[in-house]
Amino acid sequence: MSMFDTTALSVAGVAADSPVAAAALTRSGIFDMSQAAETAVLAPREAGAWSHELRAALAARIAWLNGDSALSDHYRARAGDMVALADPEAGTFPPDLAPVIAFMDKVAQQTGRVVAGDIAALQAANVSDADIVRLAELNAFISYQVRVMAGLRLLNRSDR
């Protein structure tokens, strides 16, 4: 995969002839490793309680909460039956996922306000510790990817 085919660059609209391409090429290894991280959080071999479709839906949701509709659409396309979770405004999801959704929204939007009780709430809902770590990594990675893409878009503006 070329660096320009990675999610961050392609969805942010960065091509080989774009204004930010030269700067991005100085860190091509980082974009390749970021793509490997995307595979690890979105489509791991050992997915635990969270199917690839559910992960894609949550990723779309977090991208949406961050105002990135292009990245949200990118993940929504892979969300299958879980697509209702992708839209924070729709609010329709299976009741057993409510604690997971509440946790993911808070970690994405109000990270600084997360407290021990938020982890305890997941544990009380019978989410295993390994699955809690998987949720945190998914949330954290998308939060990273959204910000890298925001920076790329800003540097890529043709009107500078």
Added chain:
Amino acid sequence: MSKIVHAFTRTVPKWQPRVVPVKLDEATDAQLDALQVTPSNTKVSDYVLVLAHDFETLKVRSPLFNAIMYDPGGLSRSERELGAIGASIVNRCIYCAAVHASRHAQLEKNTDVTDRIFAAGKNADLAPRDKAIFDFSLKLSECPPQIGPSDLEALSDAGLTDAEVLDLVLSTSLFGWANRLMHVLGDPVRDEG
């Protein structure tokens, strides 16, 4: 007894997990591989043992972290740390802020910048280049990110090249990731006594 640390500090606290870490003697081969445990390297922190629950992500994240923070060229080491500190302030990750403020102070051989940040927070009065970098990292770390053309202009005016700005974007974003692990999965604590 240990007490949770709530105030920003350069004195690195202990990190107390909120979930049970993987036990090293029960780790699978794939977890050991991600942990990079070898006969000569058997000391693994609770934090990394927590992350070993998701070993596929841990395995790719460690080299990515090192590349963003330490690869040669581009933005200076200490200015990448400043991006990490800005993210950690917004996300209130006391532990990350402590580690990276102490690293910034070591690299600069000076505590002035991080003293000012811990005293005044987001409004810290810094030299123009540091101020542009710090402000950008704060705005990028908001949800949604709040960076706009004037913030990029401030960085350019302060002398940053596009490649340096990209390095700042990467280090700040990386701590949007790290903070959501460290601050979410554990508490910064100090032993009392």
